[in-house]
Amino acid sequence: MTETSQRPRPLRVLAAMSGGVDSAVAAARAAEAGHDVTGVHLALSANPQSFRTGARGCCTIEDSRDARRAADVIGIPFYVWDLADRFREDVVEDFVAEYEAGRTPNPCLRCNEKIKFAALLDKALALGFDAVCTGHYAQVILREDGTRELHRASDMAKDQSYVLGVLDDRQLAHAMFPLGDTVTTKEEIRAEAERRGLAVAKKPDSHDICFIADGDTQGFLAGRLGRAEGDIVDESGSKVGTHEGAYGFTIGQRKGLRIGTPAPDGKPRYVLDISPVTNTVTVGPAAALDVTALSAIKPRWCGAAPSGPGTYTAQLRAHGGETEVTAELVDGTLEVSFTEPVRGVAPGQAIVLYDGTRVVGSATIASTVRAAAATAS
Numbered sequence: 291m292t293e294t295s296q297r298p299r300p301l302r303v304l305a306a307m308s309g310g311v312d313s314a315v316a317a318a319r320a321a322e323a324g325h326d327v328t329g330v331h332l333a334l335s336a337n338p339q340s341f342r343t344g345a346r347g348c349c350t351i352e353d354s355r356d357a358r359r360a361a362d363v364i365g366i367p368f369y370v371w372d373l374a375d376r377f378r379e380d381v382v383e384d385f386v387a388e389y390e391a392g393r394t395p396n397p398c399l400r401c402n403e404k405i406k407f408a409a410l411l412d413k414a415l416a417l418g419f420d421a422v423c424t425g426h427y428a429q430v431i432l433r434e435d436g437t438r439e440l441h442r443a444s445d446m447a448k449d450q451s452y453v454l455g456v457l458d459d460r461q462l463a464h465a466m467f468p469l470g471d472t473v474t475t476k477e478e479i480r481a482e483a484e485r486r487g488l489a490v491a492k493k494p495d496s497h498d499i500c501f502i503a504d505g506d507t508q509g510f511l512a513g514r515l516g517r518a519e520g521d522i523v524d525e526s527g528s529k530v531g532t533h534e535g536a537y538g539f540t541i542g543q544r545k546g547l548r549i550g551t552p553a554p555d556g557k558p559r560y561v562l563d564i565s566p567v568t569n570t571v572t573v574g575p576a577a578a579l580d581v582t583a584l585s586a587i588k589p590r591w592c593g594a595a596p597s598g599p600g601t602y603t604a605q606l607r608a609h610g611g612e613t614e615v616t617a618e619l620v621d622g623t624l625e626v627s628f629t630e631p632v633r634g635v636a637p638g639q640a641i642v643l644y645d646g647t648r649v650v651g652s653a654t655i656a657s658t659v660r661a662a663a664a665t666a667s
Contacts (some may be wrong), residue, residue: 301420303327309353311483311490312425314360317368319468320423327366329361334377356490363487380404386514389537392564393638403456421466429470440592440649443470452605455642455652456590508538520569537567542634580631581662586624586653602643619628624653631661
């Protein structure tokens, strides 16, 4: 049974309203359940006109107005909170720094950790609210002993628990996800919004990274870090091409390599390694991407930290599948071994561990062990 149905009294709920259909329906459901709901839109850009191009991005003045209209229809108070400075420091600058260091970050996960369930939640609690409500598809389940667990959404096709794997006990105690326990398609959510009279019912979902509205991550990074020509080399160290900045590549990337020299076997080549120190990108065959183990740092647990080795399933990207692993916390580092090799694993990504549908916790990948060379990347 979910947290919202377990609570013996109505809660004071702060509903984060992005201006999209999911957060609007979540706020409406929370209000309909009898909670005292206040809507808030987070202004995350110092230049709010710049964060949406069509269905891309978010956080524009248009989104703020859409959220306000939805709050008016639901009949709840509404405010706009300016968290642009915090978002720039904790999400945007972190994103740039990670790419500069040759890692592949997940800004949505960082936003949930640092903004929605840290800065926003802290402010909400200080103002006397009991919980923060969002439109994420995940479930918080209250156990008989009073502890809470984070679980996947009932509908795996919409599950967003991966980007919530950074939430700890305290944050889960004040989190509410009204959409997580309903098996409905996105079309049914839109139909519900229309029945409720919410104008955002037909608004397109935002895609990609919200602060890169045109979707050109490489161009965004080049604007921040400058262009720096370097070599693309094969596994033997022979130069096969050039690039304009190693930060513009990710492990496992195939497209956009602009390699002038074809591989001896004629097969596609992929990014195997990124060295920011030498500004070099190493490419090779797909088989060289096979990873058998990894080490991950900065673990965060959705409950008590596991003791001793355990068997779990792991998710390595927001829209990725599950893979079986064994994992153990050793001197603060999460050591993970895969039952079967996996590909496209990059330092900087998050690994999220699951026990069935329960989210055990997450950590940031620091290094990997390749099957072919059996060396850390």
